[in-house]
Amino acid sequence: MSKFGKKKKPMPAVNTASLPDIVFMLLFFFxxxxxxxxxxxxxxxxxxxxxxxxxxxxxxSLVSTIYVGKAKDTKLGTGDKIQLNDKIATxxxxxxxxxxxxxxxxxxxxxxxxxxxxxxxxxxxxxxTDIKLKLRDVNALKLSLSSRKIAxxxx
Amino acid sequence: xxxxxTPEINAGSMADIAFLLLIFFLVTTTMDVDSGxxxxxxxxPPKDYVPPVIKEKNIFxxxxxxxxxxxVEGETMKIGELTAAAIEFIDNxxxxxxxxxxxxxxxxxxxxxxxxxxxxxxxxxxxxxxxSDRGTEYGVYIKVQNELLRAYTELRNRLALDKYNVSYDVxxxxxxxxxxxxxxxxxxxxxxxxxxxxxxxAEPTSAN
Numbered sequence: 001m002s003k004f005g006k007k008k009k010p011m012p013a014v015n016t017a018s019l020p021d022i023v024f025m026l027l028f029f030f031x032x033x034x035x036x037x038x039x040x041x042x043x044x045x046x047x048x049x050x051x052x053x054x055x056x057x058x059x060x061s062l063v064s065t066i067y068v069g070k071a072k073d074t075k076l077g078t079g080d081k082i083q084l085n086d087k088i089a090t091x092x093x094x095x096x097x098x099x100x101x102x103x104x105x106x107x108x109x110x111x112x113x114x115x116x117x118x119x120x121x122x123x124x125x126x127x128x129t130d131i132k133l134k135l136r137d138v139n140a141l142k143l144s145l146s147s148r149k150i151a152x153x154x155x
Numbered sequence: 156x157x158x159x160x161t162p163e164i165n166a167g168s169m170a171d172i173a174f175l176l177l178i179f180f181l182v183t184t185t186m187d188v189d190s191g192x193x194x195x196x197x198x199x200p201p202k203d204y205v206p207p208v209i210k211e212k213n214i215f216x217x218x219x220x221x222x223x224x225x226x227v228e229g230e231t232m233k234i235g236e237l238t239a240a241a242i243e244f245i246d247n248x249x250x251x252x253x254x255x256x257x258x259x260x261x262x263x264x265x266x267x268x269x270x271x272x273x274x275x276x277x278x279x280x281x282x283x284x285x286x287s288d289r290g291t292e293y294g295v296y297i298k299v300q301n302e303l304l305r306a307y308t309e310l311r312n313r314l315a316l317d318k319y320n321v322s323y324d325v326x327x328x329x330x331x332x333x334x335x336x337x338x339x340x341x342x343x344x345x346x347x348x349x350x351x352x353x354x355x356x357a358e359p360t361s362a363n
Contacts, residue, residue, distance in 0.1 A: 020166070023173040030180035049297040053304035057189040068293075116191060125219075125296045126289030129359050136196050144191035147297055 043069035043083050046120035051147040062112050063144075064101040066094070068119035068127055080120075080127040091127075094134040118146040192300055197355070213275050215244045215283045219299060221290035234298055241306035244274055245281045245350065252277030265314055265349060278310075278350045286357035303354060310350045315342075 046069040057063055067083040081088050084097040102110055115135055119128060128145075135143065200206075217237070218226040225232045227240055248266030251259060263277045275281035283303055287296055308323070315323040323346050330339045 016170070020169040020173050023170055023177055027173055027177045027180065030177065030184050034180055034184040049294045051192055051297055051301040053192060053301050053308060054190040055193045057191060060189070063189065114193075116189060119293050121292065121294030121297075123293045124289060125287045125291040125293055125359055128293060128296070129289070129356075132196060132356070136199050139198070141196040141198065143194040143196055144189075145194060145297060145300070146189065146191040147301075149190050 040086055041067065041083065042073070042086065042088050043067055043071055043081050044120070045069075046118050046123075048118065049121045049145075049147045050150045052150060052152065054147055054149045055144070057114065057116060057144055059112060059114075062105070062109060063114050063116050064098065065116045065118060066097075066131060068117060068123050068131070070120065070122075080123045082127065082131065091130040091134050094131060095138045098135065098138045098140050112142075113140065114142040114144055115140050116144045116146050192297065192304065194300075194354075209282065210276075212249075212273055213280045213282055215241065215275070215281065217283065217285045217299060217303070219285070219287040219291045219295060221288040223292050223295040225299070234295075234302060237299065237302040238306045238309070241283065241303050242310060243268060244283075245278050245306060246310060247271055247274035247281075248277060249274055250276030253279045255279075265317070267313075279348070279353075282353045282355060284355050284357050287359050289359050291359075300354070304352070307350055307352050311346050314349055315346050318342075318346075 046067060068080055069083075070078060071081045071088060076088060082091060082094075083089065084093055089097070098115070102113065105113065117128065117131060132143070135141070216228055220226065225234060225237065227237065232240065245268075246266050247268035247270060248263035249268075249270050249272050251262055253260055260277065260279060266278065268274070285296075285299060285303070287299075311323040315321060315326055319326065319342055323343075326339065326343055326346070330336065330343045333339060
């Protein structure tokens with residue numbers, strides 16, 4: 001029974017030559033899919049509310065985003081702050097913001113422009129209403145209240 | 156001159172470099188799709204606009220106060236019970252529907268509600284009005300909107316299953332993929348007009 005004892009070949013090393021290829025493949029995948037954040041947030045990253053009845057926002061280029069939340073900079077005081085583009089603003093600046101967003105778009109596209117409000121769950125409805133009234137003034141009626149899609153709400 | 160052989164470049168660390176880049180992109184990437192509750196704001200009414208008179212029974216009033224408590228049709232309610240209450244209201248079908256383009260829609264023949272005289276006449280007349288306080292938390296507001304929208308979704312799904320043996324969600328998805336299909340379009344439109352979403356936001360109350 002010495003047959004078994006003799007056959008002791010060293011374990012062949014795993015060929016890692018194709019490892020870079022695999023890694024590169026993954027790398028390219030992430031490079032292509034990644035979206036760098038365009039605007040720097042001056043407010044704390046809003047924790048979005050959960051909802052089941054959400055719709056996907058299509059045509060990213062036709063979406064203008066308004067952020068609502070607490071300012072990162074404590075000097076600006078507490079309470080809800082509105083961020084347009086990359087600075088903190090007030091509700092009165094919203095019409096200008098919408099007109100600026102509309103300017104490069106064609107007449108046809110303006111109809112499909114949507115405003116997405118990314119507001120923190122703890123912000124107050126009053127701030128959102130102020131925004132809505134301003135949007136209504138400039139006839140930007142399509143609105144999306146950004147929320148995370150979940151399967152079911154726990155009561 | 157002796158031709159020296161060019162030494163091969165050591166590619167052993169290639170994987171390391173690639174890994175480094177990979178990890179960088181893994182960390183910075185955000186794959187979230189933007190999604191949200193879509194709303195259509197009402198147009199700004201002209202100055203001398205007189206709002207139409209709507210029967211009290213066709214309005215489902217939801218109030219949210221500053222302590223995030225719900226008052227539905229004059230009674231306190233938990234958020235979990237809102238969907239059922241809204242369905243009961245929309246689906247009541249106690250009378251005749253709206254007159255669209257000179258044609259009366261008649262009574263609601265697909266409604267399965269109690270047909271009470273004190274509740275809504277027809278789904279196309281049933282208005283849900285949400286009034287919130289300025290101090291209401293946004294999260295609660297979204298929850299209420301979501302529950303109300305769910306009531307419409309459930310009713311639409313039920314009707315689509317009865318009529319076309321396929322739920323409204325599926326029907327809508329099929330239509331999104333195949334926009335030119337006239338048959339699908341007709342079905343989607345039919346369900347939509349049977350249970351139109353009439354959600355209005357009243358001016359919020361405030362302390363001062």
